[in-house]
Amino acid sequence: MPKMNNEKLMASEIAELTHILDRKHAASLGDRFFSIKVDSDESKAFVTVTLRNAGESFYYPVEGRIACKSQELSPKDGAMLLLDFIDVYFEEFFHDRQDTWLPIDWAGFNFEGFEFELKGQVLNKRTEELADLFLDGKINRDEIISSLK
Amino acid sequence: MASRLSEESLVRVYDGGLQAFRWEARLSALALQSETVDLIAMLTLEKAKESIQSLAPQVLYRSLMKQGVSDCLDILPLMSQEQFVAILDYDAWADGELQHRKVFQWLQQFREAEREQIYTRFRDLEEEMQIALVGPFIRAVDPEDFEQLSDEEQDRLESFPGGALYYEVKSEDPEIRQFFADFLEVTMGENMEYAMSVLAHAGFMPPNEQEALMSQFRNARMEDDGFVSYEESLSIFHPISLDMLEKKWSAHEKTALSSKTKESFMQLVMTLASESWDPSTLNEVRSRHAYLANALCSAARVEPGDLESLDKALEQVWSLNGLALEWLASGNIEQAALILKEEHPKTLFQTACTLIERLRHKGLKKLETYIPETSVIRTNLELQKFGLAQKQMDLHYVKVFGPELTERLKAIYSRFPMVMSHTHEGKIIFRPIDSLNALDALQDGLEIALMKLQLVSLTHVEELAELDAHIQRSMVSVQLGGHFINRFLTQNQVDTWRAMSNEAYTEANEKLYSGLDELLMNDRRWSLSANRKTDHLMSALSELAAGLTFIKDQGHFDALFNLIEASPNQEEDSYAQDE
Numbered sequence: 001m002p003k004m005n006n007e008k009l010m011a012s013e014i015a016e017l018t019h020i021l022d023r024k025h026a027a028s029l030g031d032r033f034f035s036i037k038v039d040s041d042e043s044k045a046f047v048t049v050t051l052r053n054a055g056e057s058f059y060y061p062v063e064g065r066i067a068c069k070s071q072e073l074s075p076k077d078g079a080m081l082l083l084d085f086i087d088v089y090f091e092e093f094f095h096d097r098q099d100t101w102l103p104i105d106w107a108g109f110n111f112e113g114f115e116f117e118l119k120g121q122v123l124n125k126r127t128e129e130l131a132d133l134f135l136d137g138k139i140n141r142d143e144i145i146s147s148l149k
Numbered sequence: 150m151a152s153r154l155s156e157e158s159l160v161r162v163y164d165g166g167l168q169a170f171r172w173e174a175r176l177s178a179l180a181l182q183s184e185t186v187d188l189i190a191m192l193t194l195e196k197a198k199e200s201i202q203s204l205a206p207q208v209l210y211r212s213l214m215k216q217g218v219s220d221c222l223d224i225l226p227l228m229s230q231e232q233f234v235a236i237l238d239y240d241a242w243a244d245g246e247l248q249h250r251k252v253f254q255w256l257q258q259f260r261e262a263e264r265e266q267i268y269t270r271f272r273d274l275e276e277e278m279q280i281a282l283v284g285p286f287i288r289a290v291d292p293e294d295f296e297q298l299s300d301e302e303q304d305r306l307e308s309f310p311g312g313a314l315y316y317e318v319k320s321e322d323p324e325i326r327q328f329f330a331d332f333l334e335v336t337m338g339e340n341m342e343y344a345m346s347v348l349a350h351a352g353f354m355p356p357n358e359q360e361a362l363m364s365q366f367r368n369a370r371m372e373d374d375g376f377v378s379y380e381e382s383l384s385i386f387h388p389i390s391l392d393m394l395e396k397k398w399s400a401h402e403k404t405a406l407s408s409k410t411k412e413s414f415m416q417l418v419m420t421l422a423s424e425s426w427d428p429s430t431l432n433e434v435r436s437r438h439a440y441l442a443n444a445l446c447s448a449a450r451v452e453p454g455d456l457e458s459l460d461k462a463l464e465q466v467w468s469l470n471g472l473a474l475e476w477l478a479s480g481n482i483e484q485a486a487l488i489l490k491e492e493h494p495k496t497l498f499q500t501a502c503t504l505i506e507r508l509r510h511k512g513l514k515k516l517e518t519y520i521p522e523t524s525v526i527r528t529n530l531e532l533q534k535f536g537l538a539q540k541q542m543d544l545h546y547v548k549v550f551g552p553e554l555t556e557r558l559k560a561i562y563s564r565f566p567m568v569m570s571h572t573h574e575g576k577i578i579f580r581p582i583d584s585l586n587a588l589d590a591l592q593d594g595l596e597i598a599l600m601k602l603q604l605v606s607l608t609h610v611e612e613l614a615e616l617d618a619h620i621q622r623s624m625v626s627v628q629l630g631g632h633f634i635n636r637f638l639t640q641n642q643v644d645t646w647r648a649m650s651n652e653a654y655t656e657a658n659e660k661l662y663s664g665l666d667e668l669l670m671n672d673r674r675w676s677l678s679a680n681r682k683t684d685h686l687m688s689a690l691s692e693l694a695a696g697l698t699f700i701k702d703q704g705h706f707d708a709l710f711n712l713i714e715a716s717p718n719q720e721e722d723s724y725a726q727d728e
Contacts, residue, residue, distance in 0.1 A: 017154050020154045020155070020156075020158065020159050021154060023159055023162060023169050024154075024158065024159065024162050024168065024169075025168065026168060026169050026170055026171050027167060027168045027169070027170060027171060027172055027461060028168070028457060029171060030171075031573060031574060031576075033576075054574050080152050080154075083152070083154055084152055084153045084154065087153050087154055088153065094457055095452075095454070095455045095456065095457055095458070096214070096456075097214070097215070097456065097457060099217075110322075
């Protein structure tokens with residue numbers, strides 16, 4: 001039985017992929033940008049591609065997970081497959097005037113003969129943070145309004 | 150495993166030219182006006198069906214996408230079959246391949262609008278299309294062959310009434326299985342004979358052959374909408390001779406008006422046009438521009454269904470034609486409106502491309518004298534291989550000009566050239582070349598790069614790299630009373646420089662600027678046209694000087710140390726020569 005390749009994505013490769021993702025969609029991004037997080041071991045890979053702006057009033061993490069070992073994929077190939085599919089998704093997202101959405105809970109997908117799961121939900125972390133502060137009594141209504149201006 | 154996120158994919162994006170840069174659309178309202186209609190409002194019209202069927206398919210498609218197909222279901226049964234076929238041409242193909250799921254999604258929407266429409270719309274598609282859609286997913290078995298199958302295989306097959314034909318849906322995709330379940334349920338109810346016939350035909354025909362045929366039919370139809378071949382699309386960007394055009398329009402009396410207004414020149418022209426032209430002329434001009442934008446899609450690697458990129462192509466067409474009009478009419482808006490009415494948008498577009506190409510060509514030739522690797526970039530640009538050219542720029546220019554100026558040069562040498570508008574959170578936002586002002590800014594960008602190369606070459610460095618650091622070192626040398634020469638500084642000199650009073654520093658800077666101005670006016674290798682002043686160069690140099698002042702004021706010694714990484718011998722030698 002051939003030995004399984006356990007190669008993972010290196011930090012420099014992730015930086016390069018982030019750069020390419022930013023470039024591919026640059027004209028559609030406005031003030032937003034991508035970041036990529038990869039977490040993998042020999043059996044599975046998790047990938048999060050986040051599209052967000054600096055203030056995090058737009059914060060869209062698209063998460064993917066794939067069982068690598070059982071599908072005879074290395075962790076690197078598993079992560080790359082997820083990244084490729086997420087790139088396809090964002091292409092659709094921008095082409096369809098940003099109106100193509102993913103399930104907010106894990107849902108199964110199939111791409112190039114491999115199975116994996118994805119989820120994604122647009123958040124406004126800025127307002128969530130303000131809401132928490134408000135509920136904790138640390139800011140009042142007027143301060144919320146002025147913060148959002 | 151070949152990744153979509155590869156260098157090659159990036160080259161494709163650069164080749165297209167519409168996506169790789171962050172840029173602001175300033176003419177969206179103008180470019181996209183008339184490209185969509187309010188479909189819901191049209192439903193209330195007395196002759197709603199006729200009105201909807203009179204819409205250009207692209208306008209109908211854009212409107213459906215903008216308002217959401219599921220919110221416009223009542224519109225679907227009213228559209229003509231020709232419109233539906235055109236919509237499939239736009240939406241259901243990618244990279245020349247039929248996207249079956251997209252067609253099935255459309256047909257399902259028709260079913261939701263009116264149940265039998267899933268059957269009628271499918272039946273009225275071209276026969277080849279019907280087979281191309283069904284063939285890959287249906288296995289048909291005639292009764293004779295059915296008897297030869299094992300029990301297990303027989304159980305998997307569905308049967309037509311009386312066992313006239315057996316079939317199975319080959320896909321495991323639930324969406325596709327659902328489509329065939331819905332389609333066959335309705336079709337069998339409406340026309341059993343047809344249902345059997347289409348499955349039997351599709352099940353026994355080679356599906357790829359039909360798709361290839363459909364692709365040819367589709368290409369022919371798309372050309373009628375302006376979506377021309379790649380080669381034809383590329384040819385639109387070729388420069389033309391402007392002599393005839395110049396002569397033709399210079400015969401008219403010109404009253405040069407200032408276009409240095411916040412509104413774009415094209416916006417002003419179209420405002421005048423909408424006030425003084427009859428609506429049909431206005432629509433004609435608009436639809437010609439839309440047609441031209443479609444024609445650019447192939448070169449820009451835009452699929453007809455990619456509305457966001459189509460909008461961007463349209464924005465670029467209106468912008469560049471604004472530049473052409475301003476140049477041809479010398480800024481006279483009435484004259485420009487006349488030209489807009491009489492000249493084809495393609496002629497205007499090529500005029501703008503020619504004006505820009507003249508500058509870009511001159512710029513490249515000069516850049517090549519300083520950076521020989523530019524010859525490879527030039528060759529790729531001449532072949533319209535923008536992706537490869539920009540990759541080469543990353544390779545050879547970043548170390549020379551730094552990332553920001555390289556980015557500006559890349560945008561200048563993009564398929565759709567652009568100039569810097571502003572920066573936002575550290576990112577450069579570009580804008581199209583929509584006016585003579587923007588053309589000036591393009592020239593400024595090139596001349597700033599050339600000026601930096603020239604200044605540093607005057608300091609006789611061995612390699613032209615890190616120009617900004619070289620220039621800043623030379624500036625400190627001048628501020629300390631020496632020549633504009635790139636030398637290493639001793640600790641004592643740095644201390645003296647840091648201890649300079651504000652007055653002395655201001656005075657030193659004044660001398661620095663006047664000295665640099667003289668240097669640049671005496672040797673105009675940086676200049677792309679005669680008699681150009683140095684204001685834009687001075688402002689670029691003052692940015693570098695401001696960087697130095699910041700270091701000096703804030704005592705950011707770490708940044709300063711980059712300037713003095715020299716051995717004591719080198720420091721003394723270079724200073725002694727200068728003395």
